[in-house]
Amino acid sequence: MIHTFTSELLSKKQLTDNTHLFSFSCPEDFTFKAGQFVSICFEIDGKKHMRSYSILNPPSQKSKLDFVVQLIPGGTASKEFAKINIGDKFEMKGSFGHFTFVDNSDDNWFLATGTGVAPLYSMIKENISSGKKFTLVFGVRFEENLFLHEELLALAKKHENFIYIPTLSQGVWDGAMGRFQKHLPENLSGKTFYICGIKEVVMETKELLSSKGVTKEYIKFERYS
Ligand SMILES: Cc1cc2nc3c(=O)[nH]c(=O)nc-3n(C[C@H](O)[C@H](O)[C@H](O)COP(=O)(O)OP(=O)(O)OC[C@H]3O[C@@H](n4cnc5c(N)ncnc54)[C@H](O)[C@@H]3O)c2cc1C
Numbered sequence: 001m002i003h004t005f006t007s008e009l010l011s012k013k014q015l016t017d018n019t020h021l022f023s024f025s026c027p028e029d030f031t032f033k034a035g036q037f038v039s040i041c042f043e044i045d046g047k048k049h050m051r052s053y054s055i056l057n058p059p060s061q062k063s064k065l066d067f068v069v070q071l072i073p074g075g076t077a078s079k080e081f082a083k084i085n086i087g088d089k090f091e092m093k094g095s096f097g098h099f100t101f102v103d104n105s106d107d108n109w110f111l112a113t114g115t116g117v118a119p120l121y122s123m124i125k126e127n128i129s130s131g132k133k134f135t136l137v138f139g140v141r142f143e144e145n146l147f148l149h150e151e152l153l154a155l156a157k158k159h160e161n162f163i164y165i166p167t168l169s170q171g172v173w174d175g176a177m178g179r180f181q182k183h184l185p186e187n188l189s190g191k192t193f194y195i196c197g198i199k200e201v202v203m204e205t206k207e208l209l210s211s212k213g214v215t216k217e218y219i220k221f222e223r224y225s
Pocket of ligand 1: 037051052053054055067068069070071072074075076077078079097115118198222223224225
């Protein structure tokens, strides 16, 4: 069911140079599935601008609505996010989206670039206790662009069925390097892939998996641009 509701900014935290965590109040009767998003309304000079944001927290922890937002230089919503204050209220609509956990495999691969990690984080957190295998390949450019890193490391330490592979496309460190497609498993059969991030990377990865014989019921994706 789609709700329209007013939500208040409870807290904000800068995670990297351009990525911020915003926590909003969540109405008691609002429901969502892990992986879904809401549409936030920004009213500027009397004109409404709607933008979509994936819910970071899993539905089982819905005392608030967390969003990780990458501020795009000159972006309409980005400029508003850059100046919002605790207590500011926004109209929101949701929940939307079919990018949710389909639970059709014991071996689940999550592939994200940037803030595309948000719906995957929610799905992993919500389902990790099932004992099924979850692998997250999280691609960013430089080490300083990694966020949720400590949380994900702690999650991997706590759950042996969760493997976390942060990977940098640039820079130097002792972890995984190169584009995240490089870290796909050799044997793709029997696995379900969830891909989220900017359009080019999502489409390229989806096509790569298809070309290697993965059929569409095993490739779930969401594009942010
Ligand atoms: C289903 C869905 C879920 C989303 N969830 C999130 C989320 O959780 N976190 C998040 O940060 N964003 C998310 N987005 C993207 C978000 O909705 C906005 O598009 C983004 O915040 C830019 O909005 P803006 O108004 O600041 O920029 P706009 O004014 O709309 O665009 C400004 C310029 O930036 C370009 N641009 C837009 N988005 C990007 C991008 N991602 N990277 C590079 N250039 C871009 C546009 O093409 C345009 O040229 C999601 C999008 C969808 C469709």
